Amino acid sequence: MKKNQLVYLTFIRTTPKKLWDALTKPEFARRYWAGNGNISDWKKGSNWQHVKEGKKDMVRIIGEVLECKPPKRLVLTWIDPDDPSEKSRVTFEIERLKDVVSLRVTHTGLTPRSGMEKGVSWGWPRVLASLKSFLETGEGLNVYTGH
Amino acid sequence: MQLDGCISCRQMNATFKALADETRRKLLDALYRNNGQTLTDLCGLFDMSRQAVTKHLYVLESANLVTTVWDGREKRHYLNPVPIHEIAERWIDKYERQRLQALSDLKKSLEKKRKGLIA
Numbered sequence A: 001m002k003k004n005q006l007v008y009l010t011f012i013r014t015t016p017k018k019l020w021d022a023l024t025k026p027e028f029a030r031r032y033w034a035g036n037g038n039i040s041d042w043k044k045g046s047n048w049q050h051v052k053e054g055k056k057d058m059v060r061i062i063g064e065v066l067e068c069k070p071p072k073r074l075v076l077t078w079i080d081p082d083d084p085s086e087k088s089r090v091t092f093e094i095e096r097l098k099d100v101v102s103l104r105v106t107h108t109g110l111t112p113r114s115g116m117e118k119g120v121s122w123g124w125p126r127v128l129a130s131l132k133s134f135l136e137t138g139e140g141l142n143v144y145t146g147h
Numbered sequence B: 001m002q003l004d005g006c007i008s009c010r011q012m013n014a015t016f017k018a019l020a021d022e023t024r025r026k027l028l029d030a031l032y033r034n035n036g037q038t039l040t041d042l043c044g045l046f047d048m049s050r051q052a053v054t055k056h057l058y059v060l061e062s063a064n065l066v067t068t069v070w071d072g073r074e075k076r077h078y079l080n081p082v083p084i085h086e087i088a089e090r091w092i093d094k095y096e097r098q099r100l101q102a103l104s105d106l107k108k109s110l111e112k113k114r115k116g117l118i119a
Helices: A014-026 A115-137 B003-019 B022-032 B039-043 B050-062 B082-118
Strands: A003-011 A035-037 A047-050 A060-070 A074-081 A084-095 A101-110 B066-071 B076-079
Touching: A003 A074, A003 A115, A003 B066, A003 B076, A003 B082, A014 A074, A014 A084, A014 A101, A014 A115, A014 B022, A060 A084, A060 B003, A084 A115, A101 A115, A101 B039, A101 B076, A115 B082, B003 B022, B003 B082, B022 B050, B022 B076, B039 B050
Parallel strands: none
Antiparallel strands: A003 A101, A035 A047, A047 A060, A060 A074, A074 A084, A084 A101, B066 B076
16 A cells, blocks of 8 residues: 655754654653653664653653664654554654754655654654744744644 | 854745745645656656756756655655744744734733732
């Protein structure tokens, strides 16, 4: 069955190290990712979780760390814990340009018109705009606006 | 405007400029409906020369509204709405938020008054 792919690119005035930390440290991520953090020891083969922290933590996404080369490249499998048969893959690529850093997010293996495809194509542009705002101004955006 | 805001300013100018053209908005719509199309796919949807479509795609790519990925010998085009969300935040949500804040303040003040009445 044909699978879909999404590709996003953003340019952020920051350093690769800060951008890497913003993606991999939950205390940063939850400030721009609608309260969600990414938790793992970030070693190849380890598990990772995308968790909404609260009185009762809510695990939204789980997966495996396929590649981890800080602060340049992170590849994860991306699985809905309620529907583990749907497995997609996310690649983060960070590149230092002259005075900005580029972040490319490639989400592959999405089932066309699935809930996951709809969810992430709604979510990624918002999360990335919020991430850029967080790193450049110290404040994330309300990424749930308009949902 | 602060000096260090200029990179963002330039980015935003490029975004607005790229969006200020009907064909380019149609190209974005075409990618929204069917992401990852090649130049040939996109040319099939428009009644204009291949060069003209290429030129519009170049403007969209420069404004970072389209990202490209090489798939073997084919270049695929992907809609990248990230800059549109930056604009939404800067030009729309900000004003919307003020209105919502005003409503929330009104609600609080009304509730306070009601509480005062009961007590």
